[in-house]
Amino acid sequence: MKAIIPAAGQGTRFLPASKAVPKEMLPVLDKPMIQYVVEEALAADAREVIIICNDDKPEIAAHFSPSPDLVRSLEHKNNTALAQSVRHAGALPVSFAQQNEPLGLGNAVLQAGDFVCDDSEGFFVLLGDVLVPDNGLLTRMRTVSEAYGNAGVLAVIRVPDEDVSRFGIIDAELISGSEQDGTAVWQINALVEKPLLHEAPSNLAIFGRYLLTPQIMQLLAHTGPGAGGEIQLTDALEALLQSEPLYAIEVDADEGLDCGTIADWLSANIRLAARDAELSKVVSAACDRIF
Ligand code: UTP
Numbered sequence: 001m002k003a004i005i006p007a008a009g010q011g012t013r014f015l016p017a018s019k020a021v022p023k024e025m026l027p028v029l030d031k032p033m034i035q036y037v038v039e040e041a042l043a044a045d046a047r048e049v050i051i052i053c054n055d056d057k058p059e060i061a062a063h064f065s066p067s068p069d070l071v072r073s074l075e076h077k078n079n080t081a082l083a084q085s086v087r088h089a090g091a092l093p094v095s096f097a098q099q100n101e102p103l104g105l106g107n108a109v110l111q112a113g114d115f116v117c118d119d120s121e122g123f124f125v126l127l128g129d130v131l132v133p134d135n136g137l138l139t140r141m142r143t144v145s146e147a148y149g150n151a152g153v154l155a156v157i158r159v160p161d162e163d164v165s166r167f168g169i170i171d172a173e174l175i176s177g178s179e180q181d182g183t184a185v186w187q188i189n190a191l192v193e194k195p196l197l198h199e200a201p202s203n204l205a206i207f208g209r210y211l212l213t214p215q216i217m218q219l220l221a222h223t224g225p226g227a228g229g230e231i232q233l234t235d236a237l238e239a240l241l242q243s244e245p246l247y248a249i250e251v252d253a254d255e256g257l258d259c260g261t262i263a264d265w266l267s268a269n270i271r272l273a274a275r276d277a278e279l280s281k282v283v284s285a286a287c288d289r290i291f
Helices: 033-043 058-063 068-076 080-091 105-110 137-147 161-166 216-221 233-240 262-274 279-290
Strands: 002-006 049-053 094-098 123-126 152-158 168-176 185-193 204-212 246-250
Touching: 002 033, 002 105, 033 049, 033 058, 033 123, 033 137, 049 058, 068 080, 105 216, 105 233, 123 137, 137 152, 137 204, 137 246, 152 168, 152 233, 161 204, 168 246, 185 233, 216 233, 262 279
Parallel strands: 002 049, 002 123, 049 094, 152 246
Antiparallel strands: 123 204, 152 204, 168 185, 168 204, 185 246
């Protein structure tokens, strides 16, 4: 299965930090957020990974290119671990497609149409600013897809009422498993992008991981601007429901870390630091000083 990582957005909510550094290149602990996303796709055995990018963000391609001089210099200074981390980032197998204008997530995915059009199997879409550090979610999505005839599967997360209008929201019914132990599988009846709270069919928000069938590309080619004037992947998925079923599984709040806003990014850094033996002491000491 191939993987598409859209990373050509404007990062408006991160300005001015994202003025000259792409949002996806901002660090979460010791590496840029997009490196987590590439590693997650590869951990799920993605055959190829394509990043949707643009000319304003050359830093992303630079990060995934070899830096032999830097590696040599670090090795010369016996910084073996750092040399290895730089070599690793430069050796991750990624390729690139262009989205010349940030017309929306749906339009970004469409730019990878040629990349998946020869395949009859599905492909993953992983948003470049959403992290799943334990790398287990895509495999769970693939298992559910296979159980339901290789259908499309979305990851969803429960959000509070005040956040509903920030996300794509699903209307769905529970068809197997249990909400209590995280095994719930939902069949989607409808999807709506950024609904007003009183129009939202549920609190289940699309979470930035998709397993899609290639048919979505034809629908994206004919999808016009939707919420916020952008070409929305959610609108094409709503159209797809006319011809194919779609399923959803839930992401636990500790499993998935959205980094789309400064507040979310800060929270992701703190939560990941708290899981690290050394950095958790830094978090704890900082909290002791503040609170
Ligand atoms: P977001 O909406 O979170 O990112 O899209 P954004 O558009 O960069 O941020 P804001 O809204 O201006 O603050 C989720 C992912 O989809 C990519 C983004 O780069 C991000 O990683 N994206 C979004 C595209 O590749 N192209 C687009 O036209 C829009």
